Amino acid sequence: MTEVATYYDPALEQAMPAPRRRRGAGFWVYLGVATSLAVVFVLPIVWAVLRSFQPARLSSLAPQSADFTHMTVQNYRAVSHGQYDILPNLLNSVIVGLGTVILTTVVATLAGYGLAKFRFRGSGVVFGVILLALMIPFQAVLTPLYLELSDLHLTNNLIGLILVYSTFNLPFGVFVMRNSFQQVPQELVESARVDGAGVMFTLMKVMRPLILPGLATCAMYAFLYAWTELLQALTFVQSPEKLTLPAKLYEVTTSTYGSINNAYLSAGVVIAMVPCLVLYFALQRYYVQGMMSGAVKG
Amino acid sequence: VGTVADKPRLALRARRGGPARPTRGAQSRRASRTGALLVSPAVVLVVAFVLFPLGYAVYISLTNWPLLGPYHFVGLANYKQLVHDSGFKHSVIFTLEYTAIVTPPIFIVGYGLAALLRANRFGAKVFRTIFFLPFVVGLSTVSFIFEIELQPNSGGVDFLLSKLGIVSDTHTWTVNETSALIAISVIVVWFASGLTMLILTGGMQGIPSELYEAADVDGASWWTKEWRITLPMLRRSIALALIISVIGSFLAFNQFYILAQNNVGLETVVEWIYQTAFTRFQVGYATAMAICLVVVIALITMAQFWLLRDDTEL
Numbered sequence: 001m002t003e004v005a006t007y008y009d010p011a012l013e014q015a016m017p018a019p020r021r022r023r024g025a026g027f028w029v030y031l032g033v034a035t036s037l038a039v040v041f042v043l044p045i046v047w048a049v050l051r052s053f054q055p056a057r058l059s060s061l062a063p064q065s066a067d068f069t070h071m072t073v074q075n076y077r078a079v080s081h082g083q084y085d086i087l088p089n090l091l092n093s094v095i096v097g098l099g100t101v102i103l104t105t106v107v108a109t110l111a112g113y114g115l116a117k118f119r120f121r122g123s124g125v126v127f128g129v130i131l132l133a134l135m136i137p138f139q140a141v142l143t144p145l146y147l148e149l150s151d152l153h154l155t156n157n158l159i160g161l162i163l164v165y166s167t168f169n170l171p172f173g174v175f176v177m178r179n180s181f182q183q184v185p186q187e188l189v190e191s192a193r194v195d196g197a198g199v200m201f202t203l204m205k206v207m208r209p210l211i212l213p214g215l216a217t218c219a220m221y222a223f224l225y226a227w228t229e230l231l232q233a234l235t236f237v238q239s240p241e242k243l244t245l246p247a248k249l250y251e252v253t254t255s256t257y258g259s260i261n262n263a264y265l266s267a268g269v270v271i272a273m274v275p276c277l278v279l280y281f282a283l284q285r286y287y288v289q290g291m292m293s294g295a296v297k298g
Numbered sequence: 299v300g301t302v303a304d305k306p307r308l309a310l311r312a313r314r315g316g317p318a319r320p321t322r323g324a325q326s327r328r329a330s331r332t333g334a335l336l337v338s339p340a341v342v343l344v345v346a347f348v349l350f351p352l353g354y355a356v357y358i359s360l361t362n363w364p365l366l367g368p369y370h371f372v373g374l375a376n377y378k379q380l381v382h383d384s385g386f387k388h389s390v391i392f393t394l395e396y397t398a399i400v401t402p403p404i405f406i407v408g409y410g411l412a413a414l415l416r417a418n419r420f421g422a423k424v425f426r427t428i429f430f431l432p433f434v435v436g437l438s439t440v441s442f443i444f445e446i447e448l449q450p451n452s453g454g455v456d457f458l459l460s461k462l463g464i465v466s467d468t469h470t471w472t473v474n475e476t477s478a479l480i481a482i483s484v485i486v487v488w489f490a491s492g493l494t495m496l497i498l499t500g501g502m503q504g505i506p507s508e509l510y511e512a513a514d515v516d517g518a519s520w521w522t523k524e525w526r527i528t529l530p531m532l533r534r535s536i537a538l539a540l541i542i543s544v545i546g547s548f549l550a551f552n553q554f555y556i557l558a559q560n561n562v563g564l565e566t567v568v569e570w571i572y573q574t575a576f577t578r579f580q581v582g583y584a585t586a587m588a589i590c591l592v593v594v595i596a597l598i599t600m601a602q603f604w605l606l607r608d609d610t611e612l
Contacts, residue, residue, distance in 0.1 A: 030419060037411070038428045041488065045431060047454050048443045059452065066457045111340035118333025119326070126337050133348040135599040139549050139568045140592040143575045143585045144351035144358055167347040170340055199332050228436030231551050231568070235576060246438040250556060253445055262446050269442045273435050280434040284427060287434070288496060 045273070052076070052270040056263035075267035084264050088241055089248035090271060092158060093227060096244055097275075099162035100226035101219045104169045108218050109211070111170075112177025113203055117189055134171035138164070138232060146235055155236050161244070164236065165226045173218040180214030181207070216286040220279055227275060245272050352592070359589050363582035365575070376586035386587060389570035396479070396566065397547040403487045404543050405536075408494025413524075415495075416502050426499070430492035440489050441556035448472055448481055448557065455481070475563040482553050482564075490546065494539045501535025502528065537605035545598055549591075567591060 051059060053071040056078070079086045111130075115123060138145070145164060146155065154160030184207050192202045233247040243251065249268045252261060280287055359376055363369040380386055411429050415422040432440060447454040448471040459465040471481045505528065513523050529536070551568040558564040565573070571591070575584035 027419065030414065031421070034414060034421065034425045037414075038425055041428050041431060041492070044440075044443055044447065044454075044488070045435065047447070051446065051454070059446070060449075061452060066454065107339045107343060110336045114333045114336030118329050118336065120330035120333035123333060123337070126341055129341065129344055129349070133344045135596055136348055136352060136592060137545070137549055137595055139551065139571070140588045140595065141348065141351040141355055142572065143581050143588060144354035145347065146575075147358070147581070148347075148351055148354065163343070164347055167343045170343060174340055199336075224434070224436065228438045230438040230555070231572065235572070246442075249438075249442050253442070253556065254559065262449070262452070265442060265446055269439055269446075272439045272442070276434050276436060276439070277431075280431075288426075288430075 048266065048273070049270055051262075052266040054263075054266070059262040059266060075263045076271075079264050079267045079271070084252075086245065086248050086264075086268055086271070089243050089245050092242060093245040096158055096161050096165065097223050097226045099158070100165040100169065101222045103162060103166040104173050104222035105215055105219050107166065108170055108173030108177045109203075109215065111174045112179075112181050112211075112214075113207075115174070115178045116181030117184075117186075130171050130174050133167075134175075138168050142231070142235055145232075149236055156238055156242055158237075158242065160236055161226075161233065164232060165229065166222065169218075169222045169225055172221060176214045176218050177211065180211040184210050213286055216283055220283055220287055223279065224276055227272070355585050355589060355592075358582055359586035361582045362580075363585070365579040365581055369582065372582070376583050379583065380586055380590070386567075386570060386574075389565045389567050392564065393548060393550065393566045396483070396550060397544055399479070400483050400486050400490075400547055401540065401543055403483075404490050404494055405540060407487055407491035408539065409498055411491060411495040412498040412502060413528075415499070426495070429495055432489045433492045437486075437489060437552045438556065440485065441553050444481070444485050445556055472557055472559075472561065475561060478558050478561055478564055482557055485557075486547075486550075486553060490543060494543060497539040497542070498532060498535050501532045505531045534606050537602065541598060541602040541605070545595060548594070548598070 050068045050071075052075055053073065054068060054075075055070050055072050056075060058067055058070065078084055081087075111126075114120075115127060149155045149157075149160045149164070152160070154163065188206060189202060192206045197206065228246060229244075230246045230250060233244045234250065237243055237247065240248075240251070245268070249265060249272065252265050252268065255261075360371060360373060361369045362372045362375075415426055444455075450456060450468045450470045453471075455471065456465065456468050460468075469477060472478045509527050509531075510523060513527060518526070549568055550566045551572070554561075554564050554566050555569055567587070568591075571584050571587045574587065575581050
């Protein structure tokens with residue numbers, strides 16, 4: 001499927017700077033339209049951040065709900081200890097997120113390497129199986145997965161979530177990694193072998209710098225998937241102390257904490273957003289590239 | 299790569315009597331074994347958590363499996379029941395309606411954003427980053443944000459709309475079916491159009507600028523250029539963007555589950571399957587629904603392959 005996807009190449013964009021135009025009326029119209037749209041796209045996110053620093057009593061009162069002059073960190077203090085503590089859930093999400101990243105990248109890298117650089121019987125079948133997995137949304141196998149995990153004693157278990165999240169990230173990951181390895185010149189692999197380097201040595205030392213962008217794409221998608229997933233998190237985990245952050249926040253919306261609901265939720269939302277935004281700004285190039293090269297699933 | 303430090307190891311191997319340069323057959327046999335070994339973890343995971351559950355699902359769908367307790371084989375009874383299940387049918391029709399409502403605006407807004415930034419004018423990169431921001435935050439988190447902001451009186455949506463003079467009184471957005479659907483659709487367009495923009499941007503950058511220059515020479519209008527050059531050249535990117543958006547909408551869960559919690563009229567197929575299995579405990583029946591879902595998704599995916607096929611006449 002990656003063969004058919006188009007590539008968005010930021011380097012290309014840099015290589016071909018827009019010709020210097022006269023900044024006529026058209027330019028200012030463009031800038032005005034784009035800036036207004038940018039406000040629309042960014043406002044709810046900025047608003048959510050401001051909201052989280054609002055005193056709890058203000059955020060549920062109509063006339064003052066847009067009053068951002070009395071900023072406080074009391075909402076963050078409230079969700080970090082005591083009855084409404086979400087820190088254990090945050091820790092669960094970190095464990096699941098990192099676990100998913102490690103398992104997905106390791107397994108996808110090995111498979112991408114195997115598919116791109118080794119000819120073996122059945123490689124076509126393997127590729128077909130992974131293609132097939134790409135077409136099956138997890139939503140469609142939710143019930144058998146639940147029964148299977150339950151038989152394996154992996155429900156209510158973060159390892160179960162890591163295994164499932166990694167598996168559903170694998171098809172995309174394998175595609176990205178196979179593409180990365182295909183771009184490594186065969187001569188490099190050959191010369192490493194002639195010099196007596198083993199398979200793993202070649203992978204770790206010789207090819208690593210060349211596959212890093214693919215690896216970053218793969219890792220980032222795995223993390224963001226694991227970090228924001230809700231349906232499987234609700235299905236496979238039941239006990240409150242094992243819930244991931246989105247599942248915990250869902251619990252907050254359904255529970256009867258009363259008017260302070262908003263305050264807890266607003267702080268929780270920002271905590272959930274920060275890692276996504278940090279990753280996006282830090283690794284934006286890989287994010288966009290990955291989206292273009294392997295965006296095959298909604 | 300071939301550093302001096304590596305040479306002695308090679309010499310050592312030759313002295314030990316091992317084949318310093320294996321024959322072609324042995325080499326390819328070893329490569330074959332290594333390749334199979336490298337892909338095996340991926341294959342194990344995919345078989346264990348995708349293919350096995352898929353086969354298992356077919357079996358479960360032919361039983362009256364409750365969540366706990368004994369079950370027996372019921373043949374195609376679940377599927378027969380499905381045809382007459384008004385609740386399920388409602389969720390299917392509603393999901394199709396929702397998909398039909400959000401797909402065109404997501405595409406049009408995404409196309410507009412891509413076209414606006416196509417010339418890579420001043421700030422285009424920054425704007426592109428910002429337009430994609432909602433997608434990065436994730437649909438669950440976005441839904442939680444609007445869970446707060448859609449509340450009557452205290453929510454930011456009512457505040458802004460009344461300041462802008464669009465609404466005069468407060469709205470209980472998520473309680474009324476129509477207004478909840480409008481609110482969720484607007485949120486989803488805001489959330490997803492950045493993705494469409496990126497996919498189309500990728501396609502637009504692949505269109506040779508000579509085509510536009512030639513059209514300019516011929517005095518073609520903006521519309522003519524979009525219609526005659528951009529759209530035909532973008533066929534595959536457009537198909538990809540539409541299919542991703544259609545599958546995403548068809549599998550909608552988060553936004554409705556979070557924002558329309560008490561609104562039974564707004565239950566999507568995935569939500570219905572989830573509720574049937576885990577709150578009504580009819581696992582067998584829910585799985586039959588899931589099998590129908592797999593079939594629909596498979597059909598959409600096949601359409602994707604067909605639309606995205608390489609054809610030489612273009």
